[in-house]
Amino acid sequence: MSAAQKVAKPTVTILAAISKAYRDALAEDSKVITLGEDIGDAEGGGIVKITKGLSASFGEERVRSTPIAEQAIMGAAIGASLAGYKPIAEIMLMNFTTVAMDMIVNHAAKLRFMSGGQTSVPIVIRTMTGLGFGSGGQHCDYLEAWFAHTAGIKVCAPSTPEDAYGLLRAAIEDPDPVIFIENLPTYFTPMSFELPDNSHRVPLGKAAVQREGSDVTLVSYARMAVEARMAAAKAAEQGISVEVIDLRTIAPWDRETVLASAQKTGRVLIAHEAVKQHGVGAEIAAVINEELFGQLKKPVKRLGGAFCAVPYSKPLESAFAPDAASILAAIVQLAS
């Protein structure tokens, strides 16, 4: 980062990074294809315009708008992948994965195993969720724990433009199915100065230590990682040194990085937007306790969404998930 950039404001968003990853992948590999509702240019290039211009550049056969039929979408992706293609299937919102769950879980995730390795399903399922727009219970949900519990599919959820680019490119190249979870409110905030180079990759399964620290380990992903970074900065002002780990890949998650940090700090906080009970934090907490029994200074603390559907009304929606303030409060409590 140059001195000039340090004072300048970032201009690059996650949305732009995903668009570029898409475009670069389609340009570099003719086997990459994509489908989803409204993704073609005749349909405006997607509801947040991530795919804008792609059908114009790569043709409607490779960038294909679909009827509203998520089972058909997932099936088409799976079938094309069995024939050597690398399809990216967009499921507009994470809630809508529920209508294609059979295709995702019984087929995409299991075909390699059930065929004894004869077939593989190198697809990426791009989907999105996110709080803050009053979307309510059926247009905002966090199902990553379901997929993490499913053998045969990987789960990614980036929180920076660089990671979004590098993970999406790695996911497309991965020989197995990956669900790639994007977060609506993080799309638009400029976070970086430059779009990543097209050689940039983030290996699946590798967490990022986004801030080093010695008092508390803070594990999160997706939008909570953004809140976590803010909370850690505030904690630093109070003299608490927080190590911020962004998992980036939720399954398989990076045990080494998390356990090393937990061992160092002895205090761990895990934060996600998904309902706390039976969320991803439960597995991480359980493993940390198994591996570092007797070595922790405080019990692992978990923050997660409230035990309810995502509510519509603003004050309820704001109260649903953790935020920088509640994360900070938990840090302070842990560090005390």
Next chain:
Amino acid sequence: MSAAQKVAKPTVTILAAISKAYRDALAEDSKVITLGEDIGDAEGGGIVKITKGLSASFGEERVRSTPIAEQAIMGAAIGASLAGYKPIAEIMLMNFTTVAMDMIVNHAAKLRFMSGGQTSVPIVIRTMTGLGFGSGGQHCDYLEAWFAHTAGIKVCAPSTPEDAYGLLRAAIEDPDPVIFIENLPTYFTPMSFELPDNSHRVPLGKAAVQREGSDVTLVSYARMAVEARMAAAKAAEQGISVEVIDLRTIAPWDRETVLASAQKTGRVLIAHEAVKQHGVGAEIAAVINEELFGQLKKPVKRLGGAFCAVPYSKPLESAFAPDAASILAAIVQLAS
């Protein structure tokens, strides 16, 4: 139990208990109705004949065979429940809940909350899974953690005829949706001497301490609870006193009973057939560690299914899930 019974062999199976619960519920409350594939008598009364005779007794309008259309089945159950009925929807196998996931999760579980309490969905989803018949990856799966992670739906999985009867009756009477998970290989083993009386109920959310013990707490449910009881008996022979807790209700689970036992023994083993990673055991382990930090003698140990689809071939299928032997080995290790 009379002296005569002590020497006699039990004759009552879980299958018979569920059939009776069904029949009693239909007989006692005209609002109870049921639907599912092949459940009517013209269709043989269900693939394991649990519903045999019901359509003859209560009519084809209340006991209704359906086309193969799980979304239509769940939708019909939800709609009828909104109009005051108490439908029992059979989804033949747990894998097939994936084709009706939207109905279950976005609708059944959320309608009460999203309507601000104006509507409720008092349905029971009866479904089944189970190892040992070479069913393979698409006819055997364990998705209870998904439902436990979903606010608004309760999850039951009995392991004895009494509990099967009492829980099913309670689930039917419950004002909220319940998924009731049956286990194929436990259907047929005679376990009790008498069918429960029609007043018998097992409250949802209450675990059973099936064996008291002081050295190790063993938490499980469904078929694993059967294996757990066998393992505990063997452990007793080796002088290890195991407290066997059958959750019976997986969500909401009985924290008080589990925590009290864990506090007493200081050693906890959790066993389920579902994939270990992100399984129900993760949440239970995380909570025990949070609540009993510093009070445990050993780290909480989890046994679960292998990280793969359920395999077909006998030796692989047998190796997939824990059994009495592997549970016993874990007990011995914990107790050491």
Next chain:
Amino acid sequence: MADKQFVADSPALLDIYKRAALLKANDERARKVILSGQVAMAYYSYRGQEIIPSVMGNVLRDDDTICTIYRGIHDMLGKGFPLKELWAELAGRSTGSCKGKGGPMHLTYPPKGIMVTTGIVGSSAPIANGLAWAAQLDKSDRVSVCTFGDGASNIGAVHEAMNLASVWKLPTIFVCQNNLFAEHTKFEKMTGGQNIANRADGYGMPGVRVDGNDPEAMYSAFAEAVARARAGEGPTLLECMTFRFFGHNFGDDDSYIPPEQKAAAMEADPVPRFRARLIADRIASEDELAAFESDVEGQISEALEFALSSPWPTADELRFDVFEKEIAA
């Protein structure tokens, strides 16, 4: 039913117009209110589609039920959703019908049979069958309506529901509001076959394509479907042709709609056209309609004031209505 004629008489036409006028006014107000910043919400304008639900509202009874969708406020107002509870819900207030928990996409009002509003394309249909099954069991002649869009016709849930309704001879009426677009995708580009109504034959039920902007044609088709359902003769699929004027959702860049198509549709705006016709045919006078319309504006203003002066829900509401009894999770 073949010999019976279903014709809207003058009182019916007037009632239908009044419903349509309310719907139109409420949509216009909603878009203003959002623009002004008074209420922030996802809003799916139904402007242009008013006739269909106005006819439904006229024909249906309070005990008939409806399962509708995100673009469904017209269906609900047509069926009698009270304005205050509606606006308070849209504004996310505790006085809303759903205490602010559901919002515009999940409006519910059982006293008027408004049982489910879903945001999941196609999901209204299977649930409507359950309400129809309940009517059968109750030996009631009430009917169960579901509404959905042309795009939704291609999703599995709708197919499964139509087949089940036919096999069980349920009193379900499948009302497809074909506005020629699903989000940004043109009808022709996503639909195998010429139209949706044709598919009914494959399920063994009557399917009718009708001009949903023509009150009389819509009345005939819908009243016949209702009569058939009430008589125990089973379901009907209605494909009601219409058009939405303002893109998929509020703020949507609607450049994907050919401008000529949009202009022609607005030119043929069914509500003023219907109004002019009522006056020309002396079914109502200009004064009578103007008075009604001004009254409606007043009611909407009152509802909006009620909503905006109502309290917000408090965070402890997250714990309630998950289950009937609160459960410490």
Next chain:
Amino acid sequence: MADKQFVADSPALLDIYKRAALLKANDERARKVILSGQVAMAYYSYRGQEIIPSVMGNVLRDDDTICTIYRGIHDMLGKGFPLKELWAELAGRSTGSCKGKGGPMHLTYPPKGIMVTTGIVGSSAPIANGLAWAAQLDKSDRVSVCTFGDGASNIGAVHEAMNLASVWKLPTIFVCQNNLFAEHTKFEKMTGGQNIANRADGYGMPGVRVDGNDPEAMYSAFAEAVARARAGEGPTLLECMTFRFFGHNFGDDDSYIPPEQKAAAMEADPVPRFRARLIADRIASEDELAAFESDVEGQISEALEFALSSPWPTADELRFDVFEKEIAA
């Protein structure tokens, strides 16, 4: 295609018969082997349905793909699945095509285009579209077949897939094997409408109901569908009428089948009927067919021996093929 005739010539008929004879023999052996206890498996007999896949196998090329279902061993053998890898997989051995991991419900053999066998009713159809899309992208004239049952026709996935195939003009051929039962449920009791083929019209594709037990009728219908798909003219729905002789799965109490219906179907057993006809028409001699049939028996015995003498997989196989590279989970 309208002007072209698709007629099976004598060599084609002989080839079709040979495939059917293999299928019949293999089914008979399978039921014996299970009864004897040599192999324990869930088995869905296709006895009575042999002609359909024998025709498909004759018409299709190796690079054409098929997605089939639990009741699909006939489809696979018809398409050339090798007997040894088949039997070893059924027996759960490491030499099976899927190393014993898939079993009878998930048989896969890509060298012959046998890409997916699914146990989830209806799920063959959406995946077949993806293989068809790949053919389009490859600018290949290969076709993608999916098979499913009459019962599966009522599930959402099949509907979504047919609509998509029509809209995208995919070379997908939807082969519904209508054996008049879905598990224990009669066709009429679960199907709205008279038949399945009728539904094609609603999707804008040709739909043909054909006697799937008549080799020549089946050949004409299937070859025409394949020619249409190869020519880029899009999908076809074929409803092939047939009957299964032995209940839903092996051991099934089939008392739900009216005995007369079953007796009549067995009386009209399509394989011996076809055999007699070939001899009567001098397309083959009794000796030639008998020799072939005895050869087939030998091949099956050999495959079975291979299977039963093959090693079981070891438990560490649970770790492999979950992902391409093993990941410590």
